[in-house]
Amino acid sequence: MSDSLMAMELAFERRGSGEPLILIHGIGHHWQAWLPVLDRLAAERTVIAVDLPGFGRSPGLPDGTPYTAESLADAVESFCALLGVRDPHVAGNSLGGYLALELASRGTVRTATALSPAGFWSRPELLYCQWVLRAMRASARSMPPEQAAKAAENPVGRALSAGLLVAHPARLTPTALVAATQALGEASGFDETLESFSNVMPPAPPKSPITIAWGEHDRLLLRRQAVRAARWSGQRVKLLKGCGHVPMSDDPELVARVLLEGSGG
Template sequence: MLAHERIGSGEPLVLVHGIGHRRQAWYPVVDRLAREREVVLIDLPGHGESPALVPDGRPVRDILRDILEDFFVEQGLDRPHIAGNSLGGRIALEAAADDLVSSATTLAPAGFWRNKVDFAYIRAVFTVLTGAATLARPVAPAILSTAPGRAAAFGLLMTRGHKLSPDAALGDLHGLVHARPALETIIDGGFPFDRPISPSIPVTVAWGTRDLVLLPYQAGRARRALPAAEHVTLPKCGHVPMIDDVDLVADVLLKGSGHPRLGRTAYDVA
């Protein structure tokens, strides 16, 4: 079973973190979400406290889909809402395409790069991040004890890394190193998202204007690929925006996961 937490009450909203991260990535927005949703936080296979991701000759997409579907069954989640960041956003879109969820809200979802050169850049970013995290472990407690150190260490991922607590930052660094085998397996199996999603499943795509991992031009490609979705701009936010603008991200997640019978609230669309 995937390591997970369930917090709050209301319509269930499953939150899926990005590649190399862990479920605690969502902690900055959980309190706001849990007032209106039952928030279900998961660690992906090979990440956080979940079991390893075991390649079995099948496409990574199929493995992750089956694991997610099994998790829904184990937890009694019947077509929950889902939201994800980066890889988690891609998983949310795949779940919507597979008709497993009631809505999908995504923050910089993976799968909208232009070509092999762009994908090579993404691979290089994570190679640099995991390599630097591995080398920095002996001195990480000292570096991450200061706000400037946290801002520098997480500058590729977020614009306000200094707002992370030292413990959260250190946990994220160790989590990235721990997830390296799964990260490499997932990136090796990467390919663009090109599946149709039923118009009956509300989809939201939000993108930070300062995303240095999945560059903001990809938001335009997502808009063209998913013309029926709501497309939202996150000003001054990076690739992992949950701490860059807590209120804005929480608002996007709540509105994106609004239950159809309650209606969906209009908000600014880029």
């Protein structure tokens, strides 16, 4: 890990008390993705939801440091060290799920829970994922704030904006959808990170206990990828019934329960 990454500060939200649980969002998102489950988790854990470098309110990676799964995992490790958090539980969604598994393969976390993690795709599934995310990014960058707000207030607009990521767009608040659209459009690390997906393979075997769960109605990383994740992990993948790719708003109670169980609750 480079000295610049070891000193890196990231934006985050901390709540609750108990054993530390680090929450890592997916590509183009921000820590607020976890808001639907944050207080449920904080009742039993010290929850720290972080913005990855180049996403949300966190600065980008230092010049010369490529955006890869490895460098982003390094940044999360350095962030924990900077906060004095040792051997935390970690949970992530999508890219964040892959990073959680990567940290488990390093043995630097107590447990890892991954919700629809990246990296278990076939080549056509990877290309589909990249195409969808590029299209969503282009839409977010081209949409004026007032238009985004108007679309978020309309059920049809919410479905068009978020229907590929969540199973129940109506459960997203307009405020959350507008903020997520803005985060996607402004993420300085998005393009390079998305390109790096082409080189992402399943991580090395985990050295820490892991849990993998998958949205029943995941339309971005299709549910059949869970079969490969199960083969890789050697254990059954939990099915998040009624949930999409970003399941936190679809069923906060179910997701919180899976995360607490995965972190020894």
